[in-house]
Amino acid sequence: MEKRELRVGFYPTTSCYGCQLNVLNIEDKLIDIFTEVKIVCFHMATSASKIEESVDVAFIEGAVVTEDDEELVKKVREKAKYVVAMGTCACHGGVQSANIGAGFSLDEAIKTVYGENFQFDMKVMPPRPLDKVIDVDFYLPGCPIEKEEFLYFLATFIWSTWPEQKDFPVCQECRQKGNPCVVIEEGKPCLGPFTTAGCGARCPSLGLPCMGCRGPIKEIQRVDAMAKMMEKNGVDPLEALKRMKVFGGHSDEIIEKFKSLVRGE
């Protein structure tokens, strides 16, 4: 088949840069990647990066926190054919959005972290996921992203098509692996039932409860049931909701449930 050169860019906003590092960690496939695609912008890997140039696929990592971030992602959206939100920060707001929607105040947060009278040379806003600022075509969640899933995304773009988004929870992969359920058998507060699959149920396979690092699945309606189940297993529902909010701070369902619990309904 005819192959055309795919132009790819990686753009960072506010995050830990772990997803970009995970791309560079695909060591045994790096040569294949760099021969198949043309890297236009990847500040972490090459100093010959150009933000201004147009790309076919733009992988944007991180949540939008500063004014510079917003300017950057809007510029990238204009130049890119497809925008992929890379990592949970870009997809769902990430850890920095954990307190959003629950009496969150930016001034208070800054005061707690940096102390009184701290001067910023940039304008800071409450953290937002990418799709609240620009249109996002595809979501590649994970904290950090899975290497195999990233390669799958890149391969589909090379084949001039697009990737299939996972819309099922971690529980499915966990059952496929044949794990005993950590909630039912051990009573641990596992967030697998409403976390997007793709990690191969890494934590439940090791007997640990899922942290929900891949973010909530689309259109979750299981928050009530989850809270009830946690309560049954001896976990305080408010604690459980706080746990859900670590990676799902921008999910409306979680915020609503959280508010109603705080009010004591």
Next chain:
Amino acid sequence: MPNNNPLQPKKAVIKKVFKVTPTEKMFVISFVDPKDQEEFERNYTRPARFVQVNLPGIGEVPISLCSPPTQKGFFALTIRRVGRVTTVIHNLNEGDYVWIRGPYGNGFPIDEWKGRDLLFLSAGLGMAPLRSVFLYALDNRWDYGNITLINSARTKRDLLYYEELEAIARTYKGDGVKVIQTVTREEVEGVCKGRCHLYIPQANVDPKNSVVIMCGPPRMYQSIFDEVIARGFDPDYIYATFERRMRCGIGKCGHCNVGSSDSMLYVCKDGPVFSYRQVQRYPELME
């Protein structure tokens, strides 16, 4: 050890690509291993069965066969560019490999129709599976009576196999074969205007002794059912294809089942061809 896994995809090569309409291409494919081709031909006896086209790493799509079982050595698939997998298939060239498993499905019960007239009604992409039945009936011309085919589409550009069907109509002129091509959304010279059921009165078939075969969007089926039964066609000989999202092809995965738990149909195994009586029993087929 022979591989008897029914889900095993077999390597096949694209022999030829035809551009049928702006959005549809016809791919002529044959298996790389002659044994696979033989096995395929042994299983493909009734027309309009389907195969699963598999691209490793990309996905799998069910596609109806549009070549009749009488054509040996290859098979043809007409594919519209709509989704993730079909976009990749459209980018493939002659000589590229695809992986095929099948054929699956029941196909049209052509042996029960011997001695009857055939009326084909097709809308849009429905012509693709009907082409295999139509060409099969022409190849076994002595088994069947008069044949009329009504092919409809939105515009003349979208009419599948327009040239081929016109050529067939010329070849079989005076032999009881009639082809009517109609478009619904534009006025063009040379083709009729309107939906396909408007041209049922012009068909040269005997309603008492004929078979109605149709394929198209399920929305058109109810009006055609009413129309042909009102015209005196035998309700036992009305057949339509109902496609679903067939995944496994052998009635295991349950993506395509209809009906309730006590009486269930798998479209991939019991279909995609259903008779009018079955449609009455399983109205959810029409959805």
